[in-house]
Amino acid sequence: MATQTVKKKVVKVAPPPRAAAPLPEGLAAVRAALGALGFAVQSDAESGLSFMFEGGQYYIPAQGDDTAFYHLLFPNFWELESDEEYGRALLACDAVNRESKLVKLHTVEGDVWAGVEALHGNPEAFMAFLPRYLGLVQDSVRAFRDVMLAPLDSEEVPQDDTAG
Numbered sequence: 001m002a003t004q005t006v007k008k009k010v011v012k013v014a015p016p017p018r019a020a021a022p023l024p025e026g027l028a029a030v031r032a033a034l035g036a037l038g039f040a041v042q043s044d045a046e047s048g049l050s051f052m053f054e055g056g057q058y059y060i061p062a063q064g065d066d067t068a069f070y071h072l073l074f075p076n077f078w079e080l081e082s083d084e085e086y087g088r089a090l091l092a093c094d095a096v097n098r099e100s101k102l103v104k105l106h107t108v109e110g111d112v113w114a115g116v117e118a119l120h121g122n123p124e125a126f127m128a129f130l131p132r133y134l135g136l137v138q139d140s141v142r143a144f145r146d147v148m149l150a151p152l153d154s155e156e157v158p159q160d161d162t163a164g
Contacts, residue, residue: 023049026067029123030060053134068119070126074137078112078144085148086110092147096140102133103140114140 023031023045031049034041039051048061059073080086089112093105102116116133120126 024062024064024067026123027060027062030070030127033123033127054138058134058137068121070118070120072116072118072130072133072137074114074141075108076111077114077141078148080107080110080112088148092144095147096143100140100143101136103136105140105144112144114144 022028023043027043027045027049031041031043034049034051039053042050044062046062048059048063050057050059052058056074056077059075061071061073063069063071078089080089086107089107093107093112096103096105102118103114104117105112105114107113114137116137118126118129118133120129
C-alpha cells in the first residue's frame with residue numbers, strides 16, 4: 001500500500017480587536033458637548049478628537065496629564081508647493097500672528113496650520129469659548145489667505161524698460 005501524505009492547511013486568524021482605550025475625562029466631556037451641539041466627532045484616546053466645522057477638519061489633541069490645557073487645531077489649510085511659497089507663508093504667518101488674538105499660524109511639513117492654545121479650569125469652560133475660538137481661527141485663516149493672494153510688490157508696479 002502506498003502512503004499518502006496529507007498536508008494540513010494552516011489558517012491564521014487575527015486576534016480579536018482590543019477594546020479602545022477610554023478617553024481622558026476632560027476629552028470625553030468635550031466630545032459629549034460637541035455631540036450635543038450636533039457635531040459628528042471622531043475620537044481616539046491617543047490622538048484626541050476631530051470634527052468638521054464649516055468645511056474644515058478641526059482637532060482637539062489629547063494632552064496627557066495636563067487637564068487644564070486645551071489646544072484647538074486647524075491643520076493643513078494651505079499647502080506649500082515651493083520654496084518661494086514657503087518663504088511667503090512664513091512672512092504671512094508672522095504678519096497674521098502679530099495682529100490676531102489667541103491664534104497662532106505655523107508651518108508643518110509643507111502645510112500651514114492654525115491653532116489656539118488656552119487654559120481652562122474644566123471642559124465646560126473650554127466649550128463656552130469654543131465658538132469664539134473657531135471664529136478667531138477662521139478670521140486668521142482669511143487674513144493669511146489675503147496676504148498670500150495679494151500681488152507681490154514687483155507685480156503691482158510694472159517696470160518701464162524704455163525710459164532712458
